[in-house]
Structure formats: structure tokens, C-alpha cells
Amino acid sequence: MPTTPQPDPCLIVIYGASGDLTKRKLIPALYDLCRLGYLSAKTGILGVSRTAMSDADFIERMKPWCQENPHFDEQTWSRFAGRLHYQPADATDLSSFREQLVPRIDQLSQQHDVNDNVLYYLSVAPSLYDPIINNIGAAQLVTEGKRWCSINRDRLPWQRIIVEKPFGHDLKSAEHLNRVLGRVFDEESVYNIDHYLGKETVQNLLVFRFANAIWEPLWNRTYIDHVQITAAETVGVEDRGAFYENAGAMRDMIQSHLLQVMAVLAMDTPSSSAAQHLRVEQRKLLEAIRLIDEADAPDYAVRGQYTAGDVGDKTIVGYREDPNTADDSTTETYAAMKVLVDNWRWQGVPFYLRTGKAMRRKLTQIVVQFRAAPHAIYSEMCGEEAPKPNRLVINVQPDEGINLKFTGKVPGQTGTLRNAVMDFDYLEQFGGESQEAYAHLLLDAVCGDRSLFKDRFEIEAAWRIVTPVLNYWANNPDAELATYAAGSWGPEAADRLIEPFGPWRNPEGEVSRSRLVHK
Numbered sequence: 133m134p135t136t137p138q139p140d141p142c143l144i145v146i147y148g149a150s151g152d153l154t155k156r157k158l159i160p161a162l163y164d165l166c167r168l169g170y171l172s173a174k175t176g177i178l179g180v181s182r183t184a185m186s187d188a189d190f191i192e193r194m195k196p197w198c199q200e201n202p203h204f205d206e207q208t209w210s211r212f213a214g215r216l217h218y219q220p221a222d223a224t225d226l227s228s229f230r231e232q233l234v235p236r237i238d239q240l241s242q243q244h245d246v247n248d249n250v251l252y253y254l255s256v257a258p259s260l261y262d263p264i265i266n267n268i269g270a271a272q273l274v275t276e277g278k279r280w281c282s283i284n285r286d287r288l289p290w291q292r293i294i295v296e297k298p299f300g301h302d303l304k305s306a307e308h309l310n311r312v313l314g315r316v317f318d319e320e321s322v323y324n325i326d327h328y329l330g331k332e333t334v335q336n337l338l339v340f341r342f343a344n345a346i347w348e349p350l351w352n353r354t355y356i357d358h359v360q361i362t363a364a365e366t367v368g369v370e371d372r373g374a375f376y377e378n379a380g381a382m383r384d385m386i387q388s389h390l391l392q393v394m395a396v397l398a399m400d401t402p403s404s405s406a407a408q409h410l411r412v413e414q415r416k417l418l419e420a421i422r423l424i425d426e427a428d429a430p431d432y433a434v435r436g437q438y439t440a441g442d443v444g445d446k447t448i449v450g451y452r453e454d455p456n457t458a459d460d461s462t463t464e465t466y467a468a469m470k471v472l473v474d475n476w477r478w479q480g481v482p483f484y485l486r487t488g489k490a491m492r493r494k495l496t497q498i499v500v501q502f503r504a505a506p507h508a509i510y511s512e513m514c515g516e517e518a519p520k521p522n523r524l525v526i527n528v529q530p531d532e533g534i535n536l537k538f539t540g541k542v543p544g545q546t547g548t549l550r551n552a553v554m555d556f557d558y559l560e561q562f563g564g565e566s567q568e569a570y571a572h573l574l575l576d577a578v579c580g581d582r583s584l585f586k587d588r589f590e591i592e593a594a595w596r597i598v599t600p601v602l603n604y605w606a607n608n609p610d611a612e613l614a615t616y617a618a619g620s621w622g623p624e625a626a627d628r629l630i631e632p633f634g635p636w637r638n639p640e641g642e643v644s645r646s647r648l649v650h651k
């Protein structure tokens with residue numbers, strides 16, 4: 133995580149330029165980086181997809197999305213628009229690649245004087261990853277790594293690739309994708325993006341853990357009872373039902389995001405903040421997670437599907453009633469999983485991960501539940517409210533912040549104890565703007581910093597962890613698929629999963645400054 137970005141000149145080539153992600157996230161993120169002066173003046177952006185458009189059409193199409201930035205201004209926009217280009221091409225077709233794309237990339241590289249540095253972004257359906265990567269290789273667009281081996285690499289042009297999730301549909305397809313990437317790009321040039329890792333609070337978690345000496349002595353099985361990681365969304369599948377039918381909550385969230393957040397939370401101390409040291413520790417943690425037998429999956433995981441209900445003032449139709457899903461669909465819109473780590477630090481400490489759509493509140497949160505004091509000398513002073521063991525709550529979104537629950541004495545002679553909260557609000561404390569995850573990660577990729585990207589080993593390790601559960605659900609279609617009403621906190625079966633350590637900590641109200649309090 134460099135404090136001052138030092139981006140190289142480069143051409144950013146986005147495959148899938150007419151698509152949803154490009155307009156909603158990528159171009160607005162690049163606009164914001166340009167506004168903040170974080171990109172080199174020698175930066176060009178080339179959008180590629182089959183839709184026929186001129187540069188001017190593309191620029192016109194992107195403008196309203198950038199105008200959503202509260203700091204939008206016309207002067208920055210015209211500077212940014214001067215960097216935007218578009219090339220219609222079928223990126224799966226090698227001849228169209230050679231005849232249209234390669235000359236355009238060459239021309240723009242010269243125009244923006246980028247020293248042949250190119251960052252490719254795969255913002256297309258996963259089925260197109262293979263052909264596009266192969267074509268990049270076949271068209272000899274990669275000069276670094278596979279074709280050069282130099283001790284003085286820093287001065288050579290680089291080519292990197294950002295790969296969007298999903299990284300495969302299962303372990304086998306993920307291994308295949310990694311092999312395809314490996315034939316064209318060096319591992320260090322592959323940036324597997326996980327926008328969760330680009331969120332401020334997840335990065336702050338690294339600093340919180342490793343820049344403060346007080347946590348590390350407590351961060352283990354002696355003091356921590358269990359951990360809960362929740363990612364809840366209030367929306368249902370909206371218009372993405374067809375996509376979701378083939379994904380489900382386990383693939384879409386637990387495999388791809390929550391296990392990675394867990395790795396950041398639970399890894400051993402890296403020897404430096406350099407990407408390679410972070411990667412090694414996160415990989416070690418993921419590889420230490422116990423792999424369960426398929427037959428034991430019901431003891432470790434719960435799946436659920438939402439039925440109709442109200443989320444706030446919005447009524448959501450049940451998942452099976454959605455026009456793009458099957459009437460008898462068994463795709464889970466909710467998944468919870470108990471994860472055990474077989475190492476000295478975490479032996480016997482369960483990590484409970486859960487995620488769901490159409491839940492009561494939108495939040496991503498980590499709850500670290502500490503053990504109770506070993507001997508309760510104040511039990512007679514407790515009154516109605518028994519003091520609870522310490523709990524650390526890390527709000528990833530919304531209201532990024534951290535709070536620590538502890539027991540305090542009520543002032544006066546009553547000698548009553550009560551639970552109290554120490555509260556840290558990220559924005560209130562530090563001010564400034566919280567940057568969109570995509571902006572942060574795009575800048576890191578341009579700067580060559582892989583600290584917040586996953587490597588192939590982590591991706592494959594995460595697939596290994598969820599595979600027995602996915603196989604069990606696939607091979608036992610009649611296995612329990614619990615239902616939950618939209619607007620609830622998920623199925624009761626998930627409460628049973630966490631029972632010995634639970635309950636799940638569900639936010640029940642709001643305190644001043646809109647922070648969440650917990651039971």
C-alpha cells in the first residue's frame with residue numbers, strides 16, 4: 133500500500149467496454165483517479181467490445197456515469213475524455229484481434245507515450261476469459277515475463293492483466309483458468325480483483341492488526357472464543373436471476389470474498405507489508421483451513437432461499453417467483469458456513485461466515501468475540517444486565533468503523549455494572565474521502581502493487597474449502613434448503629449452526645451518528 137501513488141504511464145485496455153461494470157464502476161473510478169491527479173499524465177484508456185461506437189459515442193455514453201461523482205467538473209472531464217478511446221472488435225476472434233486491436237493499441241501507446249506499458253482488464257463473461265487471454269498471447273502483446281527474463285525488469289515495459297470474478301465455477305475450472313493465464317502472463321502480472329479487499333476498512337484491518345502492538349497477544353485461541361463474518365444485502369437478485377441461478381451465495385460470496393476477508397483477519401504477521409509477504413501469509417491461512425468430507429457438509433454449512441417479504445418499504449418477490457429463475461430452483465441465496473483452522477493460533481476457534489440476499493439490513497461486518505474473564509469477581513454487581521465478554525465489531529460497510537464492547541461501572545454508590553462501547557468512526561476520525569474500492573485497486577494495478585489482489589494459490593485454496601459443500605448440495609438436491617422471508621436475518625437453520633457459540637449478532641437499532649449497536 134504505497135502512501136503516495138507513483139503510477140507508471142500506461143494504456144488501460146478494457147474488454148467489455150459496452151457492459152455494465154465498465155460504465156458503473158471502472159470508468160467512474162478512473163475518472164476519480166484522474167480528478168485526484170493520481171494517474172500519470174501519460175495514461176490512455178481504450179474500451180473494446182463488439183458494439184459499433186466511435187470514440188465520441190463512447191465518451192458521450194460514459195459521461196453521465198462520471199457525473200454521478202459529487203465532485204464532477206467539466207474541466208476535469210474534458211481532460212479525462214481526451215484519454216478515452218474505443219475500438220469495436222470481437223476479442224475472441226484472432227484475426228479481428230490482429231487486424232483491429234493490435235494496430236490500435238500500438239497507435240495509442242505512441243500517442244500517449246506509455247512506453248508499451250499495458251494493463252488489460254477482463255470485464256467480460258467468464259466464458260470469454262480463455263479466448264481473450266489466448267489471443268493476447270497469440271498476438272504477441274505480452275513482451276514482459278514470458279518473453280523477457282531480465283535482472284533489470286523495472287526498466288522494461290510491463291503488461292498486466294486484471295481478472296474479474298468469478299475465477300472459475302469450481303476448483304477444476306479455476307485451475308484451468310490459472311493454467312491459461314500462466315501460459316501468457318507471469319504470476320506477478322496477474323491481478324485477480326476482489327473489490328472487498330479494496331474497501332477502506334479491510335485495508336484498515338491490516339493496519340489495525342499489524343501497526344498496533346496491543347492486539348497481537350490477544351489474537352489467538354487463548355482469548356478469542358469465535359468469529360463471525362457477515363455480508364448481508366437488502367436487494368434480491370433483481371434482473372440478474374439468470375446469472376445467479378448458476379452461481380449461488382456460496383460461490384458468489386463465500387468462496388470469493390468472505391474467505392479472503394477471513395484470511396486478512398486471521399493470518400500470521402507478515403514480515404513486511406510487501407505484496408509477496410501478505411500473499412504468503414494469507415495463502416498459509418487458507419491452506420490451514422480444515423477440509424471437510426462431503427458427507428459431513430450438513431454439520432458445517434446451511435443453505436437458504438428467500439421467499440416473498442418486505443425489506444424496509446420495498447416488497448421483494450420470492451426467489452422462485454422471479455421470472456428468470458426456475459420454479460423449483462435449489463440455488464441458495466443465503467449460505468452460512470462454519471470454518472475451522474488447523475494451526476496453533478486458531479485450533480478450536482470456529483469462524484462462522486454467512487451471506488444472504490434480501491436480508492433485513494445491508495452490512496458487511498466482522499465480530500470478534502473474546503472469551504469471558506476466567507473468574508467473575510463482580511457477578512453480584514451485575515443487576516439485570518449481565519456483563520458480556522468483550523467483543524470487537526469491525527464494520528466494513530456501511531459506517532466504516534470499529535467498536536469494542538467492554539464492561540464498566542455505573543457512576544455512584546449503586547455499584548452496578550453495565551456494558552459500554554468504545555467507538556471509532558473511520559470518516560469522523562480521519563475525515564477525507566473514502567475512495568471507491570475499484571479506484572483503489574485500479575491504481576494499485578497501475579502502480580504494480582499486488583498486496584490487495586489474490587493469487588492463484590489463494591483462489592484454488594478457497595475453492596478446495598467450499599467444494600465438499602457444493603458437491604453435497606449438488607449430489608443431494610433434496611438436502612435441506614431452508615427458506616427465509618425477505619427482510620429477515622436468514623433461516624433458522626443458520627441459528628442452529630452457530631448455536632453452541634451464537635447467537636448471530638444482528639444489528640437491532642441505531643445509535644447517534646448512525647452507528648450500529650449490538651445485543
Ligand SMILES: NC(=O)c1ccc[n+]([C@@H]2O[C@H](COP(=O)([O-])OP(=O)(O)OC[C@H]3O[C@@H](n4cnc5c(N)ncnc54)[C@H](OP(=O)(O)O)[C@@H]3O)[C@@H](O)[C@H]2O)c1
Nearest residue numbers: 148149150151152153181182183222223224255256296297
Ligand atoms: N456488473 C457488476 O456489477 C459486476 C460485479 C462483479 C463482477 N462482475 C464481473 O465482470 C464481468 C463483466 O460483467 P458485466 O456485468 O459488465 O457484464 P455485461 O454487462 O454483460 O458486459 C459484458 C461485455 O462483454 C462484451 N463482449 C461480449 N462478447 C464480446 C466479444 N466477443 N468481444 C468483445 N467484447 C465482448 C459485451 O459487449 P458487446 O456485446 O458490445 O460485445 C459487454 O461489453 C463479468 O465477469 C462479471 O462476472 C460484474
